[in-house]
Amino acid sequence: TQLLxxxxxxxxxxxxxxxxxxxxxxxxxSSLQWxxxxxxxxxxxLVTVVTGGEVKKLKRLTFQFGDARKDSSxxxxxxxxxxTGLYLCAGALWGTYxxxxxxxxxxxxxx
Amino acid sequence: xxxxxxxxxxxxTEMGQEVTLRCKPISGHNSLFWYRxxxxxxxxxxxxxxxxxPIDDSGMPEDRFSAKMPNAxxxxxxxxxxxxxxxxxxxxxxxxxxAGALDTGELFFGEGSRLTVL
Numbered sequence: 001t002q003l004l005x006x007x008x009x010x011x012x013x014x015x016x017x018x019x020x021x022x023x024x025x026x027x028x029x030s031s032l033q034w035x036x037x038x039x040x041x042x043x044x045x046l047v048t049v050v051t052g053g054e055v056k057k058l059k060r061l062t063f064q065f066g067d068a069r070k071d072s073s074x075x076x077x078x079x080x081x082x083x084t085g086l087y088l089c090a091g092a093l094w095g096t097y098x099x100x101x102x103x104x105x106x107x108x109x110x111x
Numbered sequence: 112x113x114x115x116x117x118x119x120x121x122x123x124t125e126m127g128q129e130v131t132l133r134c135k136p137i138s139g140h141n142s143l144f145w146y147r148x149x150x151x152x153x154x155x156x157x158x159x160x161x162x163x164x165p166i167d168d169s170g171m172p173e174d175r176f177s178a179k180m181p182n183a184x185x186x187x188x189x190x191x192x193x194x195x196x197x198x199x200x201x202x203x204x205x206x207x208x209x210a211g212a213l214d215t216g217e218l219f220f221g222e223g224s225r226l227t228v229l
Contacts, residue, residue: 041223042221042223044220045217098159099156
């Protein structure tokens with residue numbers, strides 16, 4: 001059973017376009033993280049959101065945690081080829097050390 | 112800091128052979144995680160340790176898989192006997208945090224060990 005579903009699975013867009021990636025679950029998480037993974041490397045943390053409804057911005061990236069702490073979104077404004085990669089959300093089950101990863105969204109930004 | 116160090120980076124073996132993957136977490140981190148990544152199943156949590164103690168191994172596929180953490184600076188994941196369906200990239204990650212509301216609990220990943228079982 002996959003606890004965290006991401007959509008879309010694949011996304012190919014032109015440079016300059018905007019996009020949103022979704023991460024959904026029926027479980028409640030104490031915090032939710034977004035990672036980006038490049039080929040041949042491990043995932044690297046982009047942001048952590050811990051409060052329901054929280055919005056965080058990282059340059060052109062905007063992250064939101066759902067009010068019920070079950071879902072999250074990642075919005076990229078004016079995508080650039082350097083944004084290409086695998087985006088993963090990860091939820092921390094409350095009171096545990098257990099981090100569950102989403103199914104992943106593979107983004108390709110064409111110049 | 113050197114980050115999380117995994118070895119080997121690549122391993123090719125034949126079905127039935129024993130495979131041992133190694134991990135050195137970041138010094139001072141008290142949680143260690145083993146994940147497996149495939150195209151079909153994504154990144155799956157196999158087992159995690161806190162203060163060298165296995166907390167949850169419910170993600171370990173079957174008895175052929177075992178993991179140990181004899182001290183705070185070393186962990187192994189062993190597959191015996193290996194099968195072609197075990198082919199994947201195995202990641203080790205460490206963290207200094209508890210998965211709670213007041214802690215970021217950032218996971219630091221190694222570069223992974225790519226296992227191919229023929």
